[in-house]
Structures are given as structure tokens and as C-alpha cells.
Amino acid sequence: MKSILTLAGAILLALLAGCASVPPTNVHQPMTARPQQRNDLAGNNGGIYQQTASRPLFEDRRARFVGDTLVINIVENTQASTKGNTSAEKTGAINASVTALSGLPGKSFQGLNAQTSSSNTFDGKGESAGSNVFTGTMTATVIEVLPNGNLLVSGEKQVAIGQGQEFIRVSGVVNPYQITAANVVNSSQMADARIEYKSSGIINEAQVMGWLARFFLTFIPF
Numbered sequence: 001m002k003s004i005l006t007l008a009g010a011i012l013l014a015l016l017a018g019c020a021s022v023p024p025t026n027v028h029q030p031m032t033a034r035p036q037q038r039n040d041l042a043g044n045n046g047g048i049y050q051q052t053a054s055r056p057l058f059e060d061r062r063a064r065f066v067g068d069t070l071v072i073n074i075v076e077n078t079q080a081s082t083k084g085n086t087s088a089e090k091t092g093a094i095n096a097s098v099t100a101l102s103g104l105p106g107k108s109f110q111g112l113n114a115q116t117s118s119s120n121t122f123d124g125k126g127e128s129a130g131s132n133v134f135t136g137t138m139t140a141t142v143i144e145v146l147p148n149g150n151l152l153v154s155g156e157k158q159v160a161i162g163q164g165q166e167f168i169r170v171s172g173v174v175n176p177y178q179i180t181a182a183n184v185v186n187s188s189q190m191a192d193a194r195i196e197y198k199s200s201g202i203i204n205e206a207q208v209m210g211w212l213a214r215f216f217l218t219f220i221p222f
């Protein structure tokens with residue numbers, strides 16, 4: 001009896017853990033990176049001056065090394081629509097008659113009239129429209145500096161509200177010349193951009209079909 005209760009408790013904990021699981025992601029991994037140690041710089045530090053964290057006098061604070069952060073302005077507004085209209089029509093008619101037969105067998109066909117007609121009509125219409133609006137601001141981390149100098153950035157923001165948790169993720173390749181002096185870049189300027197807004201919790205679970213219902217829907221689709 002004790003083993004059965006232990007097994008039931010383990011199953012219950014697994015189910016609860018599944019409800020609170022982190023939604024999967026397609027952004028570039030990892031979603032953060034620590035800065036690399038600059039061993040080529042001497043460690044002569046003063047009370048204020050830290051040589052390992054210093055930058056040249058005329059160098060700005062734009063992200064350029066692994067571990068640097070930059071602000072991503074998420075400005076995604078896309079609209080697409082398509083409309084199609086196809087129609088086809090075909091008609092045909094055949095008339096045949098036998099008025100007289102002279103000197104030929106088959107006089108029983110004399111006076112025979114035959115008529116046939118066919119009609120085929122096809123009319124198809126299709127229309128589709130989509131709209132996507134996603135705006136926001138978040139900070140990402142440089143996780144790799146590519147050989148050509150471009151920056152691969154990735155980041156995640158988690159916001160817990162009540163019983164739910166929101167996950168905002170972004171990643172992509174940034175040209176350092178497109179980063180503004182305020183260390184900001186727009187999401188529309190990122191190559192291979194991957195932007196996600198997902199959630200987990202009670203509200204999200206209520207919107208997802210249960211696995212048993214999906215099973216019956218798959219094997220009994222009527």
C-alpha cells in the first residue's frame with residue numbers, strides 16, 4: 001500500500017511539474033553569455049581605474065564583445081493577404097437523326113432521333129489574410145562574435161503575473177554598424193531574427209487540448 005501511495009505521489013508531482021514546465025524555444029542558444037577574460041591586458045588596477053573593464057578614450061559603449069549587452073527594440077508589424085477567384089464553364093450538345101434508309105439494312109432505325117447535351121461548371125474562390133503586431137523593448141547579450149564582425153545576440157525576459165509566467169525571447173545576427181550610439185538596434189535590422197512570446201501556467205494550460213483528447217482526435221477524426 002505504501003509503495004502504491006509513493007508511486008501516486010510521484011506521478012502527481014510529475015504532472016504538476018509538467019504544468020509548470022518552461023515552453024520550448026527556437027532562439028539561438030545559449031540565451032546569455034559571460035564576458036571573456038581579457039588576459040592580454042595587464043592587471044595594474046587603481047582605486048577607480050580598472051584596466052580589464054576599460055575602453056579607449058574615444059570609444060563608445062556599443063556592444064562588440066561576448067557578454068556585452070544591447071537593447072533590442074521589438075517593432076514587428078506585418079500584414080499579408082491573398083485573394084483568388086477561378087471559374088470555368090464548359091457546355092456541349094449533340095443532335096443526331098435518321099430520316100430515311102434506302103437499300104440498306106436496319107430500317108428499324110428509320111425515324112430515330114437522338115439528342116445529348118452536357119454541361120460542366122466550376123467556380124472556386126479563396127481569400128486569406130494575416131496580421132502580426134509585436135512591439136516592446138528588451139535587452140539581449142552578445143553570445144558570439146562572428147568572423148566578419150557581426151554579433152550573434154540572444155536574450156530572454158521572464159515576467160511572472162499571478163499564476164502565469166510570460167517568456168519573451170529574442171535572438172538574431174546584428175551588424176555592429178547599425179547599433180546606435182545609445183546601444184540600441186531595431187528587431188527589423190536583425191538577420192535570422194527569432195522572436196517569441198510564450199506563456200505557461202493555468203491560463204495557458206486551459207487553452208491547450210489535453211493529450212487524451214488529442215489522441216482520440218488523431219485516431220478517430222470524424
